Structure formats: C-alpha cells, structure tokens
Amino acid sequence: ACPVGNDIxxxxxxxxxxxxxxxxxxxxxTGNEPEIxxxxxxxxxxxxxxxxxGYKYPPVYIGKLxxxxxxYQRQTEGFPKRDRLPATGxxxxxxxxxxxxxxxxxxLVVLGHECVVFDAxxxxxxxxIYGIPNFKLEKQVVYDYLDHLEDIGVKFICNVRVGAGFxxxxxxxxxxxxAVFLGHGAPVGGKIEIPGEELINxxxxxxxxxxxxxxxxxxxxxxxxxxxxxxxxxxxxxxxTSMDCVRTARRLAPDSEVTLVYRRTEAEMxxxxxxxxxxxEEGVIFNYLTTPTHFIGDESGNVTGMELVRxxxxxxxxxxxxxxxxxxxxxxxIECDTVVLAIGYWPDTEIGDTTPxxxxxxWGLIKVETEETGRTxxxxxxxxxxxxRGADLVVTAIAAARKAAATMDRYLRxxxxxxxxxxxxxxxxxxxxxxxxxx
Numbered sequence: 001a002c003p004v005g006n007d008i009x010x011x012x013x014x015x016x017x018x019x020x021x022x023x024x025x026x027x028x029x030t031g032n033e034p035e036i037x038x039x040x041x042x043x044x045x046x047x048x049x050x051x052x053x054g055y056k057y058p059p060v061y062i063g064k065l066x067x068x069x070x071x072y073q074r075q076t077e078g079f080p081k082r083d084r085l086p087a088t089g090x091x092x093x094x095x096x097x098x099x100x101x102x103x104x105x106x107x108l109v110v111l112g113h114e115c116v117v118f119d120a121x122x123x124x125x126x127x128x129i130y131g132i133p134n135f136k137l138e139k140q141v142v143y144d145y146l147d148h149l150e151d152i153g154v155k156f157i158c159n160v161r162v163g164a165g166f167x168x169x170x171x172x173x174x175x176x177x178x179a180v181f182l183g184h185g186a187p188v189g190g191k192i193e194i195p196g197e198e199l200i201n202x203x204x205x206x207x208x209x210x211x212x213x214x215x216x217x218x219x220x221x222x223x224x225x226x227x228x229x230x231x232x233x234x235x236x237x238x239x240x241t242s243m244d245c246v247r248t249a250r251r252l253a254p255d256s257e258v259t260l261v262y263r264r265t266e267a268e269m270x271x272x273x274x275x276x277x278x279x280x281e282e283g284v285i286f287n288y289l290t291t292p293t294h295f296i297g298d299e300s301g302n303v304t305g306m307e308l309v310r311x312x313x314x315x316x317x318x319x320x321x322x323x324x325x326x327x328x329x330x331x332x333x334i335e336c337d338t339v340v341l342a343i344g345y346w347p348d349t350e351i352g353d354t355t356p357x358x359x360x361x362x363w364g365l366i367k368v369e370t371e372e373t374g375r376t377x378x379x380x381x382x383x384x385x386x387x388x389r390g391a392d393l394v395v396t397a398i399a400a401a402r403k404a405a406a407t408m409d410r411y412l413r414x415x416x417x418x419x420x421x422x423x424x425x426x427x428x429x430x431x432x433x434x435x436x437x438x439x
Contacts, residue, residue: 001050003399004031008047008062015065024073025080027066032103032402033145035074036128037395038067039137042240042272046395071141079148085112086423090412093118093177095162095351098126099394100385100401101183102145105154107405112423113412115154116177120161123218126185127394131206133213133244135251136275159220163350168358172380178415179380179408182351182366183401186386190344192236196295197341199303201228205241205342212248229253230337234306236292237342238262239391243275245340246284258284259336263291263311263324289313289324293331295339305335345391355381365390374404375411382408 002008007026014023027034043049043063051059073080090113094101097119105115121130128142150156160166162184171177189204191197203211210219211227233249233256235242242260249258262269265288266276280286294307310330313322349364359367359377366383369375374384384404385397416423 001047002030003046003393003395004037004402005399006030006034006047006066011069012060012062012065015069020069020072021077023065023069027070028080031395032106032398033099033394034066035070035141036099036137036145037398038063038065038070039141040132041393041395044273074141074144079145079151082110082152084110084152087114088112088412088416088423089421090114090178090416091116091176092408092412093171093175093180094183095168095171095180096126096183096185096385096387097121097124097156097158098183098185098385098397099128100185100397100404101126101181102149102154103398103401104181104183104382104384104405104408106149106152107402108408108412109149109153111405111409113409117154117156118160118162118171119156119158122158122220124156124158129218130210130214131241131244133209133248135247136244163348164354168351168355168378168381178412179382181374181401181404181408182376182381182383182387183385183397184348184351184387185397186345186347186391188346188348188364189341190346192292192341192343194292194294196297196303196306199295199297199339200301201230201303201337202295202339203227203341205235205237205245205340206345208340209241209244209248212252227252228338230256232257232259232334232336233338233340234259234261234334234336235340235342236261237344238264238269238271239342239344240271240275241345242340242342243271243279245342246279247275247282249338249340250279250282250284259287259334260284261287261290261292261308263289264313264321265289268313268321289327291324296333302337303339304337305333306339307331307333345386347387363390371400372403373407374400375407380411382411 011023011026047062048059053059092108092113092115094105094117097117105117109115125142171180208227229252235245246258246260289311290308292306292308296305298304310327311324312327314325317323347364352360357378366388374382382404384400
C-alpha cells in the first residue's frame with residue numbers, strides 16, 4: 001500500500017508506546033521525506049485505504065501520525081545524523097532539485113559520493129517549493145530538509161538550466177562528473193487545444209501557482225507579477241493541482257467567484273478527497289460533467305468567458321475510468337475573467353533532444369531499463385520520477401529515486417574498481433569525510 005514500503009505497523013506500535021523519535025526513524029528508514037509525505041500523500045488511496053481497521057471503523061490516520069512524529073523529531077532534535085561511508089572521490093550531477101533529485105542526492109552523499117544538484121529555479125526544492133502551495137505544504141518544512149541536505153554535504157547550484165546551452169554531455173565531459181541523474185520532473189502543462197487558449201489571463205497551472213503563492217525573492221523576474229484577480233476565476237481540471245489552483249484563487253480573491261470545471265464526475269477524480277472537502281468549505285463551486293470548447297475574448301485580447309458543453313460517461317478508456325462523451329445540444333456560456341488550465345503535465349523535451357544516445361518516448365518521457373534500476377540508454381545517465389512515469393505522486397518519485405540511487409552507487413563503485421581506487425573497508429562513519437582522488 002505504501003510505495004516506499006514503510007513499516008507502518010512497526011511505526012504505529014512505537015507511537016502507541018510513546019516512542020515518537022523511534023517511529024520517526026522507522027519512517028526515515030524507507031522514505032527520505034516523511035514529514036513531507038505525511039502532508040501531501042493521498043493516504044486514503046494508499047496506507048489508510050489498506051488499513052484493516054477501516055473495514056469496520058474509520059481507518060487509523062497514518063498520514064497525520066507520520067507528520068506528527070517526524071515534526072516532533074525535527075523540532076526537538078533536528079534531523080538524525082545518518083552514518084556515512086568513506087568518501088569515494090566519485091562525483092554525481094543531479095539535474096532537478098525536486099523530490100526525486102533530492103532523494104538521490106541524499107542517498108549518494110551518505111554512500112560517500114560527491115553530489116551537486118543543478119536546478120533552473122532560483123531556489124532548490126522543485127515541485128515542493130514551486131508547485132505545492134504553502135497552505136498545503138509549509139515551505140519551512142522543505143527549507144529545513146534542504147538545510148539538512150546541505151549539512152550532510154549536498155551542494156546546490158540554482159538558476160542553471162540543463163539543456164541546449166548547458167548539456168548532459170557538458171556535465172560528463174567538461175565538468176568531470178562520473179554519473180548524471182535526471183530528475184527534472186514533468187513541468188510542462190498540457191494544452192487543451194481549443195480556440196482562445198492564447199487569450200490574456202488564461203494561465204497554465206504552474207505559472208498561476210508560482211505567481212500566486214511564492215514571495216518576490218523566490219521568483220525569477222519574469223514571474224514576479226501576481227496573476228490577474230477578477231470577478232470570476234474558472235479552473236479546468238480534476239486532479240490535486242486543480243484543487244491547489246482553486247484554493248489559491250480563493251486566497252487571491254476572497255470576494256470573487258471560483259469555479260472548477262471537470263469533464264467527469266467526482267467519483268472519477270484522481271486527487272485527494274480531503275482537498276475537495278477543503279475547497280468546498282472555502283466556497284469553490286464544482287461543475288462536473290462539463291468541458292470548455294471555446295474561450296471568449298474582448299477586443300483587447302482579454303478572456304471574458306467560455307463556451308462549454310455537458311458530458312455523459314461512456315465505456316471505460318485506457319485509464320480504466322469511464323470516458324466522457326459530449327451530450328448533444330447541451331452547449332452553454334459563462335462569464336469569467338481568469339482561466340487556469342490544470343489538465344496534466346509532461347517533461348520538458350529539451351534534455352532528451354540535446355543528449356545523444358538518450359532514448360525517450362513520444363511525449364518526452366525518458367526510457368529506462370526498468371524502474372527498479374533507473375538506468376537509461378545512455379551509459380552513466382540515470383532517471384526516475386515524473387520525467388519517466390509522467391505526472392505522479394511525490395512518494396512514487398521518492399521510491400523510484402531510491403532504487404536509481406542504489407544502481408548509481410553500484411555503477412560508481414564499478415568505475416572506482418576500473419580506476420584502481422581503494423577507499424578501504426566499506427564501513428560507515430559520521431561527520432566529515434576525507435576526499436579521495438579519482439585518478
């Protein structure tokens with residue numbers, strides 16, 4: 001039920017007996033960011049959905065308990081010091097400072113390798129900082145984790161975009177890294193492909209969330225202007241991101257109307273039920289079995305409304321959910337002055353396009369040998385997370401990244417053997433480690 005394989009019965013037993021630190025450590029044995037996962041995982045579909053207590057009573061609130069005990073540890077003792085292996089002298093470049101990249105960096109540093117994380121944003125954190133609003137995931141929780149990573153030796157270089165101008169080959173050849181992990185996620189918002197999508201104040205979800213939730217100093221100059229606030233904001237989509245958008249809209253414009261438009265019913269929505277409850281409590285209007293067909297604009301190019309059509313559910317599609325079909329003669333129009341599209345995400349194709357020998361799928365997803373290894377078609381290059389699977393859960397990215405890190409460690413140690421590097425017995429140490437030359 002848990003993608004990272006948390007020992008939930010064991011952790012609950014420790015919590016029951018008052019050993020909150022022991023429970024926190026047990027969660028950390030299998031997952032790198034439990035204080036974050038406890039806040040944002042869809043527990044009702046994972047651990048709590050599999051809880052046997054739930055067959056007769058409400059399930060144990062495992063996510064809240066995970067959050068509590070890891071917060072207790074973080075606020076009373078700080079992050080625990082992990083035993084570190086002797087320095088190997090091997091260098092790994094991590095592209096993307098989101099959940100997958102941070103996980104790989106932590107695992108490899110503990111295993112004795114030097115890790116440098118590159119990210120295009122002004123601050124590390126990726127989705128955790130620039131995609132998830134503060135009301136859902138307090139930024140200080142993420143900043144504490146980033147400080148912990150720096151304390152154990154992870155290095156961050158921000159405002160650097162790996163792609164056409166600075167390639168994976170540059171990292172391997174010019175910068176001298178021994179391996180590269182690609183964890184750049186799936187930041188490109190899907191398009192709805194209807195007339196009027198180019199109108200002013202029609203936003204992609206990521207841009208809207210970044211502009212609406214982040215402070216001035218956390219943003220590049222191009223995104224420092226707050227999104228338009230009008231009388232009626234309409235968000236199109238049905239996942240967790242759409243819930244983040246409608247709840248952000250309520251905070252930006254508490255006196256205006258906020259509507260969610262979704263082409264299926266609530267039963268087919270893939271996001272957390274808890275998020276929908278919060279959105280309703282905050283006054284969001286839900287318009288199910290509805291999809292836009294045309295955005296309407298004025299003479300200045302500003303969006304002023306949208307044409308929509310009612311849907312009905314047909315047979316299941318490839319996702320297993322019933323496919324929405326247009327209901328004839330059901331067209332109608334609504335007025336709105338802000339539109340947010342939250343209809344899926346895909347990886348940026350630039351890295352795939354500029355890395356010879358790196359195989360990708362049609363939509364830019366990186367091909368890997370298996371998700372158990374994260375090994376790509378390009379020697380020395382590994383990948384895991386949303387850029388492999390498509391937009392998915394943070395905990396799923398963490399699980400895949402841990403496996404990729406283990407494979408990278410084996411790859412780097414094989415290179416050490418080829419170079420005749422011997423760091424002595426592989427035994428854990430604490431604190432600073434001595435650098436070892438790579439040749």
